[in-house]
Amino acid sequence: ETGVTQSPTHLIKTRGQQVTLRCSSQSGHNTVSWYQQALGQGPQFIFQYYREEENGRGNFPPRFSGLQFPNYSSELNVNALELDDSALYLCASSLWTGGEDTQYFGPGTRLTVL
Amino acid sequence: GESVGLHLPTLSVQEGDNSIINCAYSNSASDYFIWYKQESGKGPQFIIDIRSNMDKRQGQRVTVLLNKTVKHLSLQIAATQPGDSAVYFCAEGTGFQKLVFGTGTRLLVSP
DSSP states (O other), X not given: OOSOEEEOSEEEEOTTOOEEEEEEOOTTOOEEEEEEEOTTSOOEEEEEEETTEXXXXXXXXXXXXXXXXXXXXXXXXXXXOOGGXXXXXXXXXXXXXXXXXXXXXXXXXXXXXX | OOOEEOSOSEEEEETTXXXXXXXXXXXXXXXXXXXXEEOTTSXXXXXXXXETTOSEEEOSSEEEEEETTTTEEEEEESSOOGGGOEEEEEEEEOSSSOXXXXXXXXXXEEO
16 A cells, blocks of 8 residues: 545536545655546646646646645635536655656545536 | 557466566556556555666566656566465556556466
């Protein structure tokens, strides 16, 4: 186990709604990254937070937003849900020391948008 | 744009065989490469990584080879076991932590 947990496990929403997904990082990790994984594809980078600040963003619209808290837990918020937002959402935590550091993934939240 | 791809979408092997999973990457600025294993219903699990200043790294039953000349990465699994059945992803990074993943290779191990 990686020590990274996510909630909820599964979620069903309708188009236009808003959703909040949660992640609890591995103890001591200061960086969290969020990824979207569509069925049959590799994870796509959404954004990353380092010490509560956004530290990089992938090619996702502003309706995808996030927060990282002082205890290193984090949230991914998606507004105005679209059918194509249906995917597995993964968070990954790491201890960034300035170089390349291993990212440890949680089990993901499966979001279905109807 | 950035892309990481795999040559074979599915690899079928017999238990005890050695498996080789290949990956091509396109970003020559990438300096960090990782292999993840993903079982059904689970998140990606770290297997092994390699920095761009290396061409080979070994772990327990796994070896990663990096050929920067042709931008190719491979994962070798020795004595493949049924528990190795999963989807394997290579991913590349460029120093700060954004990872670019390929679409994955499914490894099927028959007893």
